Amino acid sequence: MPDYSDKVMDHFTKPRNIGEIENADGVGEVGNPVCGDMMKFTIKVKDNRIEDVKFLTFGCGAAIAVSSMVSEMARGKTLEEALKITNKQVAEELDGLPGNKMHCSNLGADALHKAVEDYMAKHKTGEE
């Protein structure tokens, strides 16, 4: 069993924001079963802020905890702030991850960024 911090175990056993937002404003998907993890983030955006965020994750304990943590960190942030969330910050917020699980934190931040970029791409020539 990997040595997970209490915080990782907390987010793994009680993950926040599970699910998929219907008619989401932005969708970000990363990973595949071959590499072991898959994450899908959906976001709802209002006034340039992430009003709601949900995730679905196929992966290990660390992957699930990372997804949950990223969703908490992203909620309420402006799109620019969300894009600045780094994998390092995610790992720090979780009180660290075992060395061979650090790539899970990359995936979490990547999935969120993709969802934000998806929204931005759709709204480039939009109402503004």
Add this chain to the structure above:
Amino acid sequence: MKTVNLDYGAAAPLEPSVLEVMLPYYTEHYGNPSSGHGMGVKPRQALAEARAKVGRLINADPAAIIFTASASEANNLAVKGLAKAAGKKGNHIIASSIEHFSVLNPLKTLQKEGFAVTLLPVDHYGVVDPAQLADAITDKTILVSIMAANPEIGTIQPLEQLSLIARERGVLFHTDATAAAGWIPLDVDKMGIDLLTLAGDQFYGPKGAAALFVHRGTRMQPQLEGGIQERGMRAGTENVPAIVGLGEAAHLAHESIEDRPQKIAVLRDKLKKSLFEAVPHLHLNGHPLNRLPHNLNLSVEFVEGEALLLRLNMAGVLVSSGSSCTSQALKSSHVLTAIGVSPELAQGSLLLTLGKTSSAEDIPYVTEQLAQVAGLLRTMSPLYHQFLKERKTNA
């Protein structure tokens, strides 16, 4: 909290009567078997007795048993020891692609040293095709190494058929019987086996004692050099208490070779039935019938094995997984890959091995826990959501 150990393959408790016979060799009869004085006598006799008991388990000449500290060491000795002594006889070795790493990694090393290695594929159940073995043998082949049964998927190989092919071509046949010994009848004579690896900790003996049977007269180079213990094939003062324990465990396994496996197979089949009835989208890995009696390997579709393992552990149900996330190397099981299990299903694999504390009374609890954990992880699985959407569209 209730604990249900379904990971006996990883570690099993000592049989209390085994521990009892071992203890005097730590305290009273602690002498060195090589000593010329009186203290050496009892340990020397104990080694001889253990050798006889291990020999009986596999119907082998006791003098052909070499004690080692682990099955990995025995496999290393078998593969490298034979290769290094082969000389001009040849430089080609054949093994199956689902061998343990203690066979596969020595083969990789030998390859770097100029040996040629053929890894035979297996079918969807993990069985080696005898015809493919026959085709792979050349006049340079010095050794065929195919495990008796796979510890992960439980599949038992047609050893007699395979060894006969090797024998007819004058090639030595080694079988890694680590997972099989004590659980299925093995007879090196009848089965035409020249070398066999076994370990006591797989049948309630102590850790730290294993054995390699090597047909007498087989040329082999020791891999641990020093004194002349174990016919000069394995230097180092013998771990007498552990070897005594291995002997006793072999004796008990031999006595119950019909009864013990049969009982546990009945229990395993009950567990399997219960799990398949309660949990949708389960897949069995390995052979449906020809498998070790205490082994069950399942893939829980749409979810990942480490997450399952951790959740089950929280409920006191101890299992193992072939998922890449549970391995330090982050690679999914080479065995599941070899039998053609998709990456997604390999990630969701669970290995359950039953043992002496396993009881029918625990089956409902284990079933309930797996159903719950699988259900919970599926609610957050993108693969499961995708499946539900597709089913809706197709309906």
